[in-house]
Amino acid sequence: MEERLAEELRFHIEMASERNRRDGLDAAEADRLANVSLGGRARWSEEARDEYRSRLLDDFLQDLRYASRTLRSTPAFTMAAVLTLALGIGATTAIFSAVDGVVLKPLPFSHSERLVRLYQNDRRHGLPRSDVAPGNFADWHARASAFDAMAVAEPYGLVYSGPEGEEQIRNWNVTRDFFRVLEAKPALGRVFGTEEYEPGAPLTLVLTYASWQTRFGGDPAIVGRKITIDHAPATIIGVLPRDFSYLGTRTPQEMYAPKVLDTIELRLRGSAWYNAVARLKPGVTVAQGAADMDRVASQLEHEYPATNARIGVSVVPLRDGMIGDSSRALFLVWGASLVLLLIACTNVANLMLARTNRRAREFVVRTALGAGRARIARQVLTEGLLLALAGAIAGVAVAYWGVGAIRGLSPDSIPRVDEMRVHWRALAFALVAVPGATILFALAPAIHAAGSEVEPELRAGTRSSGRAGQRHTRLLLIGGEVALAVVLLVSAGLLVRSFASVVNQDRGYRSDHVVGATMFIWQWETTPDARRAFADRLVARARSLPGVEGAGITTSPPLTSAIGVDHGPYAVVGRAVPVEQRPVAHLASMSPEAFDVMHMRLLSGRRLSRSDDASSTRVVLVNESLARQAWPGENPIGRRLSTAFYSAPVEREVVGVVADTRQAALDEPPVPTIYLPFAQEPSGGVWLVASTTLEPGSLSRDLKRVVAELNPALPVATIQSFDDIVSDSLRPRRFALALFATFAAAALLLAMIGVYGVTSHGVAERSRELGVRIALGARAPDILRLVMSESLAAAGSGVVAGAALAVAPGRLLDRMLFGVTPLDATTYGSVVLAMLATAMLACSIPARRATRADPLEALREG
Amino acid sequence: MPDHADDILQGTLDMLVLKALELGTMHGWGITERLEQGSKGVFRLNQGSLYPALYRLEHQGLVTSSWKATENNRRARYYALSRAGQRALAAERDKWRRQSQAVNLVLRMTQASG
Numbered sequence: 001m002e003e004r005l006a007e008e009l010r011f012h013i014e015m016a017s018e019r020n021r022r023d024g025l026d027a028a029e030a031d032r033l034a035n036v037s038l039g040g041r042a043r044w045s046e047e048a049r050d051e052y053r054s055r056l057l058d059d060f061l062q063d064l065r066y067a068s069r070t071l072r073s074t075p076a077f078t079m080a081a082v083l084t085l086a087l088g089i090g091a092t093t094a095i096f097s098a099v100d101g102v103v104l105k106p107l108p109f110s111h112s113e114r115l116v117r118l119y120q121n122d123r124r125h126g127l128p129r130s131d132v133a134p135g136n137f138a139d140w141h142a143r144a145s146a147f148d149a150m151a152v153a154e155p156y157g158l159v160y161s162g163p164e165g166e167e168q169i170r171n172w173n174v175t176r177d178f179f180r181v182l183e184a185k186p187a188l189g190r191v192f193g194t195e196e197y198e199p200g201a202p203l204t205l206v207l208t209y210a211s212w213q214t215r216f217g218g219d220p221a222i223v224g225r226k227i228t229i230d231h232a233p234a235t236i237i238g239v240l241p242r243d244f245s246y247l248g249t250r251t252p253q254e255m256y257a258p259k260v261l262d263t264i265e266l267r268l269r270g271s272a273w274y275n276a277v278a279r280l281k282p283g284v285t286v287a288q289g290a291a292d293m294d295r296v297a298s299q300l301e302h303e304y305p306a307t308n309a310r311i312g313v314s315v316v317p318l319r320d321g322m323i324g325d326s327s328r329a330l331f332l333v334w335g336a337s338l339v340l341l342l343i344a345c346t347n348v349a350n351l352m353l354a355r356t357n358r359r360a361r362e363f364v365v366r367t368a369l370g371a372g373r374a375r376i377a378r379q380v381l382t383e384g385l386l387l388a389l390a391g392a393i394a395g396v397a398v399a400y401w402g403v404g405a406i407r408g409l410s411p412d413s414i415p416r417v418d419e420m421r422v423h424w425r426a427l428a429f430a431l432v433a434v435p436g437a438t439i440l441f442a443l444a445p446a447i448h449a450a451g452s453e454v455e456p457e458l459r460a461g462t463r464s465s466g467r468a469g470q471r472h473t474r475l476l477l478i479g480g481e482v483a484l485a486v487v488l489l490v491s492a493g494l495l496v497r498s499f500a501s502v503v504n505q506d507r508g509y510r511s512d513h514v515v516g517a518t519m520f521i522w523q524w525e526t527t528p529d530a531r532r533a534f535a536d537r538l539v540a541r542a543r544s545l546p547g548v549e550g551a552g553i554t555t556s557p558p559l560t561s562a563i564g565v566d567h568g569p570y571a572v573v574g575r576a577v578p579v580e581q582r583p584v585a586h587l588a589s590m591s592p593e594a595f596d597v598m599h600m601r602l603l604s605g606r607r608l609s610r611s612d613d614a615s616s617t618r619v620v621l622v623n624e625s626l627a628r629q630a631w632p633g634e635n636p637i638g639r640r641l642s643t644a645f646y647s648a649p650v651e652r653e654v655v656g657v658v659a660d661t662r663q664a665a666l667d668e669p670p671v672p673t674i675y676l677p678f679a680q681e682p683s684g685g686v687w688l689v690a691s692t693t694l695e696p697g698s699l700s701r702d703l704k705r706v707v708a709e710l711n712p713a714l715p716v717a718t719i720q721s722f723d724d725i726v727s728d729s730l731r732p733r734r735f736a737l738a739l740f741a742t743f744a745a746a747a748l749l750l751a752m753i754g755v756y757g758v759t760s761h762g763v764a765e766r767s768r769e770l771g772v773r774i775a776l777g778a779r780a781p782d783i784l785r786l787v788m789s790e791s792l793a794a795a796g797s798g799v800v801a802g803a804a805l806a807v808a809p810g811r812l813l814d815r816m817l818f819g820v821t822p823l824d825a826t827t828y829g830s831v832v833l834a835m836l837a838t839a840m841l842a843c844s845i846p847a848r849r850a851t852r853a854d855p856l857e858a859l860r861e862g
Numbered sequence: 863m864p865d866h867a868d869d870i871l872q873g874t875l876d877m878l879v880l881k882a883l884e885l886g887t888m889h890g891w892g893i894t895e896r897l898e899q900g901s902k903g904v905f906r907l908n909q910g911s912l913y914p915a916l917y918r919l920e921h922q923g924l925v926t927s928s929w930k931a932t933e934n935n936r937r938a939r940y941y942a943l944s945r946a947g948q949r950a951l952a953a954e955r956d957k958w959r960r961q962s963q964a965v966n967l968v969l970r971m972t973q974a975s976g
Contacts, residue, residue, distance in 0.1 A: 004939065005913065007937070007939075008889075008890055008913065008938070008939050009913070011889065011890075011891065011936065011937070011938045011939075012890050012891045012894075014936075015891040016891065016894075019895075047911075047914035048913050048914040048917055050914075051914050051917035051918045051921055052917055052921075054921065055917070055920075055921035058921070
């Protein structure tokens, strides 16, 4: 518009200047006068622009009204398009919400960048993020200077006597400054103050929002309510806000209880299980905080060399500690959802192209009546915009549902899962997706519509097959769609195979109907003899429970975080290897029965037995990996190695070899492991494991009771069924798989619909030609071939292109694969076959219809 | 009344432009000349307000426009009265006539009573 005005003005000024010259002014004066006569150009060119703009607006409104009318008149098309778009936009928005809630949104604490986690940096065992020992924490708290506040959260469990009987509720025990560190303001009531930490104070609790809603039904009178905890009254004094989540994990810590560090705990520096969090002083960086803690840690190393040698402190921003690996997987899934959106847009583009085709006459008439080509294109784009808008609204509904589903599926290892909510950022994203999608799928049809040619249309009045360009576009789009669908299918296929591999692998042990309970007994059983005796009593009691097949003691069951020492260097006796180069093995102290409880397999030699006790030779079992590592190609039985377990190194003889088990994670390689007899190395922190014929849940209650009978003061730190542990460890994988599989299935469906649509339209377009052919004697197979060949060719090239494209995400997925390579032939092969078969099926339906077409009808339709 | 073109009522300008076009299709400069000649020099149009008026009229569908070549083979945008524009012009003419008659009546009345 600017150009038009400029050109008109140029002409105007030229003419004025000429007249001035004719009137006798000289050239320069003529020009000047001409310019002046146009007056306040700024003001009225603004006016002119406004006029033009309001005209644009009116045109747009008119387009909108027209578009909505035409869309309403073809409900089938509109429905199909809107639903397809809803699917694409909904999926992308849902995933974006997830990504936003987990990765992008800041933590729900004020100045969350000043919050840090404090870990023990266990340099002895190479574990930089270890739990904290109580004694160490007390000293850190007293001596550190870089922090406003420091506190501990201890994962714990309380026995709640509720309306449905007794159950264990997980909670955090938190020290005095905990809520100050997080600057948490309660939603109801208050958080812990100094009174709650007075010695002898009655038990008070602060609930999480979720607990208040689900367990206590959102009781409005919750503050001050008394419940029975550990068989004593406890008062609920507050409820935390909805978006407050410490560590954001979904391990169901429902409430917070005050923790007073008692004198016994304060002496403990060797056993560590605390979770420490702190808030840096304003202006202090994380690096400065780390330096401060290094100072304190080295003081402690000097004062307590036995427990604290080579124990440092890691200061990690709270956010980093929480998000980590999940972001990668989430972004990958987001990529997949974008691909799905692309496919959806392609489908709708095809639908619109077909429609444009049918409306060619309408466009031509409008052109003849004076509408510019740009106007026509704008009309089509407006229709596209309306479709996209409707699709976005429906898509947001899909997203709400989808986010809920994702939340339900998400593994606990994805932090802040509860913060995945569809909220304004996601809605803004949906709004961006709208014009984006519009441009993608309406552009081609708009261009084609604008190019509708007048002459052939008005003359022939039929759908001539001269629109080769358009058909090629449609076939191209189909090829693209199929290619993208293949990419998604291959990714999903690789993940499926990985999952199957992980689940079906030989784990080396059995986890069904096995329950484990952890407890720290060294405070009460302070001598090795006492511990052995306690362990024996415990195992005997546990075995006597109804339904229990076997019970045993171990320090390190698979897939769990160990209690206390769980690995250390070892040396093969007879080989001189310098200390720094000694290989590290996983260490576990087990009672003989524990092997049976977990069905571990003995490969050679003998098992541990009751006779391997404190008075006999020190023996060990090793697993295959260790045997391979220490004595490659030789028989390890009878060999000796030296290893330390809470003591100075001791030489031990290898008496048997056990099959490898998956220790750290199901998809990580087995670790060389040394199994020591519990009787010879009775550690103070143990797992009681028991296998049962009954439901694992009932066993939990009984185990707690058994422990309480032996020592009422002994807290049972966790009780879990091993199946749950395995299942939990699989959740991340299952999550990613579910999402990819859903998208792949949707993509396959959309591609199939697309192929069907294009073929169907091709048939309609060529109905006359086909009618003629049938009349001239063409038989069914010929017609079939004719109709299907185009679409199949497009689909086929799409499959090839997709297979080639799929190599790229395969590389990205590499870390998530297990037991398959990114170029796995089986997966590619099955996907290719499946896609081709689907395309065939989709083509054949309209093709079959074509063969049954009545040639007379077809000819008459001309 | 000052004869600055700024003060010409917008509606009046539109009517004048329509009238100018009634005499034939013309480009913006031509309209300016016609109006100046037609009013015997009384209206020295602020030529700046012409173009917004033309766009407005086109927007309202009262005129149409297109690029054409002048006699000297230069490119200019020519405006023409549309059917709707003709009707509007007739209506405006009537309104103006009635208004000025009313004003005249009032003026004469005052003098008479004065």
